[in-house]
Amino acid sequence: MNNVDLSKPTRQSVKGLLIIFIQSIRQGIRMFWALIAVVVLQKNILDNKYLIGIVLLIILALLIVHTILYYLNFYFYVEGGEFILKKGYLHKKILTIPIERIQSVNTKQNLLQQFLDVLTLEIDTAGTVAKELKIHALEKQYADRLNELLSKGKTENFSKDSEETEEFSKKNEQQVMALSPSDLFKIGISQNHIRAGLIIIAFGMQIFNQIQDLFREKADEYSGEFVNFLSGSSLVLIIFLIIFFLLVSILFSLFRTMFKYFDFKLLKSEQALRVQSGLINKRNVLMPYNKIQELNWETGPIKQIFGIYSLVFKQAVSGQNRRNQLVDAPGCLENHLELLKTDLFGEEILNKSPRIFSDKYYLRRLWLIYGWLPSLALTPFFYAEWIFWVAAPVWLILTAIYAILILRKRYFRINNNQVRISKGAIVHKWKQMELYKIQSVKFRQTIFQKRRALASLQLTNAAGSMTIPYINELVAKKIYDYLLFHAETSEKSWM
Amino acid sequence: MENFNNSIVLPENLPAVEKKTFTRLEKKYLQVILARIVIFFLIFSGAFIVYILFSNELPPRIFLVIAGVVIFLFYAYTFLINIIGFRRKGYLVRENDISYQTGIITYRVTTVPFNRIQHVEVNQGVLAKLLKLATIKIFTAGGNASDLSVPGLPVDIANNLKSFLAEKISEHE
Numbered sequence: 308m309n310n311v312d313l314s315k316p317t318r319q320s321v322k323g324l325l326i327i328f329i330q331s332i333r334q335g336i337r338m339f340w341a342l343i344a345v346v347v348l349q350k351n352i353l354d355n356k357y358l359i360g361i362v363l364l365i366i367l368a369l370l371i372v373h374t375i376l377y378y379l380n381f382y383f384y385v386e387g388g389e390f391i392l393k394k395g396y397l398h399k400k401i402l403t404i405p406i407e408r409i410q411s412v413n414t415k416q417n418l419l420q421q422f423l424d425v426l427t428l429e430i431d432t433a434g435t436v437a438k439e440l441k442i443h444a445l446e447k448q449y450a451d452r453l454n455e456l457l458s459k460g461k462t463e464n465f466s467k468d469s470e471e472t473e474e475f476s477k478k479n480e481q482q483v484m485a486l487s488p489s490d491l492f493k494i495g496i497s498q499n500h501i502r503a504g505l506i507i508i509a510f511g512m513q514i515f516n517q518i519q520d521l522f523r524e525k526a527d528e529y530s531g532e533f534v535n536f537l538s539g540s541s542l543v544l545i546i547f548l549i550i551f552f553l554l555v556s557i558l559f560s561l562f563r564t565m566f567k568y569f570d571f572k573l574l575k576s577e578q579a580l581r582v583q584s585g586l587i588n589k590r591n592v593l594m595p596y597n598k599i600q601e602l603n604w605e606t607g608p609i610k611q612i613f614g615i616y617s618l619v620f621k622q623a624v625s626g627q628n629r630r631n632q633l634v635d636a637p638g639c640l641e642n643h644l645e646l647l648k649t650d651l652f653g654e655e656i657l658n659k660s661p662r663i664f665s666d667k668y669y670l671r672r673l674w675l676i677y678g679w680l681p682s683l684a685l686t687p688f689f690y691a692e693w694i695f696w697v698a699a700p701v702w703l704i705l706t707a708i709y710a711i712l713i714l715r716k717r718y719f720r721i722n723n724n725q726v727r728i729s730k731g732a733i734v735h736k737w738k739q740m741e742l743y744k745i746q747s748v749k750f751r752q753t754i755f756q757k758r759r760a761l762a763s764l765q766l767t768n769a770a771g772s773m774t775i776p777y778i779n780e781l782v783a784k785k786i787y788d789y790l791l792f793h794a795e796t797s798e799k800s801w802m
Numbered sequence: 803m804e805n806f807n808n809s810i811v812l813p814e815n816l817p818a819v820e821k822k823t824f825t826r827l828e829k830k831y832l833q834v835i836l837a838r839i840v841i842f843f844l845i846f847s848g849a850f851i852v853y854i855l856f857s858n859e860l861p862p863r864i865f866l867v868i869a870g871v872v873i874f875l876f877y878a879y880t881f882l883i884n885i886i887g888f889r890r891k892g893y894l895v896r897e898n899d900i901s902y903q904t905g906i907i908t909y910r911v912t913t914v915p916f917n918r919i920q921h922v923e924v925n926q927g928v929l930a931k932l933l934k935l936a937t938i939k940i941f942t943a944g945g946n947a948s949d950l951s952v953p954g955l956p957v958d959i960a961n962n963l964k965s966f967l968a969e970k971i972s973e974h975e
Binding site: 623745746747748749750751752753754757767769784785787788789791792794795797801 | 816817819898899906907908909913914915916917918942
């Protein structure tokens with residue numbers, strides 16, 4: 308137990324000066340990169356070394372002054388159940404966050420920070436101020452102490468009738484799971500390589516385009532050659548290219564997984580889950596159970612061989628897209644998943660409720676949209692190229708199979724506390740949430756659905772929404788009313 | 803209620819959101835909707851005409867005729883659908899929640915419980931202002947997907963509703 312006083316206004320670690328300095332340089336470059344590029348490219352300016360030196364010196368001096376002022380005016384403390392952060396010297400800013408509104412506390416460490424033994428602390432609320440609540444050079448002790456306080460605050464707030472509010476400390480944390488390098492290897496291999504491949508191809512295209520812009524004329528020659536080369540070469544080469552891309556993307560996902568989830572650990576205490584991972588950028592996220600809105604998990608064909616599931620804990624989002632900040636576990640075994648589900652949702656009873664599948668009409672609609680409409684839209688080409696006469700039926704068959712796969716996995720289970728939906732075509736995905744976390748309910752029915760007494764439902768919680776398409780109209784209405792009844796009578800804190 | 807399947811039959815006594823109980827929007831609001839479509843149409847067809855006048859090489863005439871007919875049909879359809887569908891638009895305020903329904907081809911109804919509302923806003927566009935109409939916007943924590951807005955309310959009703967909702971929100975805090 309360290310004796311850091313949280314109520315006393317504290318500045319960042321002195322080592323933070325260096326980090327602020329580097330960040331300001333980075334920011335400056337990001338803002339003025341166009342200007343810098345122009346200056347560098349214009350050679351006659353660079354010739355005047357004297358001038359350059361003075362300008363650089365002035366910039367450096369300004370940056371140092373900025374860094375020191377920024378450092379001196381940046382402090383934070385806890386007062387009256389609120390976390391307060393003051394910053395800015397020209398334009399002063401005070402950020403106040405009630406501790407009970409805090410969604411999660413994340414810490415990150417990049418290489419430099421690891422070297423200096425400081426870390427970045429991010430406080431997540433569902434509001435938009437969260438983005439600014441970042442402290443880039445915090446000493447580890449302070450972060451630990453803050454984490455402690457937050458977990459304790461939670462305990463006091465949300466279990467009024469509990470026996471005893473236990474001191475939070477890392478000692479009574481329990482490890483739920485850890486991933487060894489060999490686990491990560493398996494996970495890396497079983498990633499969605501087609502997606503990774505597409506990212507690489509898109510990335511490559513972008514670079515290619517940029518190069519083309521720069522050396523337009525030459526690139527034309529080269530790409531012309533390339534096209535000639537491709538069209539002149541045999542099928543073998545194309546197959547070779549595909550294999551090459553596949554290998555690259557496998558390596559790519561392997562390295563990405565290795566770096567991002569190195570030394571991955573998921574720990575649980577009484578009130579919260581903690582995730583830590585990372586090789587170069589270390590991250591550490593503390594997340595109270597009751598702030599988790601939804602648990603998502605999925606498995607794909609390759610993952611199934613290894614018995615691996617990947618999961619995501621979804622928390623309240625604040626307007627802007629924050630996919631990067633989602634807390635996820637890239638891979639875990641079925642028993643880990645079951646354990647986590649029990650922790651989050653209590654004993655597994657949903658499996659007793661029957662699966663309710665989407666109606667077969669859903670399949671017809673999917674096939675119509677993905678299969679028939681594109682095929683029919685392309686009919687003008689049927690006159691031009693014979694290949695379309697072959698492609699269209701093949702496409703129809705493929706989309707039919709796809710639609711069947713979707714329908715097979717599209718079901719949900721509901722009981723009086725929870726709902727779980729299942730979906731996916733090749734990858735099987737599940738989402739589970741507690742009913743009282745509902746934010747709004749939407750009922751949708753087209754005139755075509757009405758004729759068959761079908762309807763779709765959309766259930767929204769603070770983290771996102773889940774859809775239940777094409778189910779019996781009456782069931783949909785009953786669920787609609789029941790969910791509202793649940794949300795309106797629930798006294799539990801949903802966030 | 804051990805199992806929801808039982809309760810599918812059971813919650814007969816749960817209040818249902820019934821289509822017919824909804825309050826329709828102010829009739830004047832239809833003018834706003836139609837005016838918006840006309841303005842959009844003018845801008846769009848204006849762009850189309852400018853393109854035809856200034857492009858050096860006209861596409862074949864048949865193509866232009868087809869495009870014109872398609873655009874016309876599209877607008878005729880939008881106009882009709884909006885006029886017919888206007889009767890369907892409506893809102894319903896109950897003891898614990900507020901709902902909004904819309905759509906003649908695709909019927910949609912969204913309900914937000916009062917205890918999930920984050921804040922409420924009353925907005926007035928230029929067109930609506932001329933007709934003394936306002937839109938009430940209800941924000942929840944769920945982001946855009948769960949937000950609800952009720953347009954075409956008389957200004958005083960919108961304001962009343964807003965203060966009513968504000969009171970309800972403070973009850974739940």
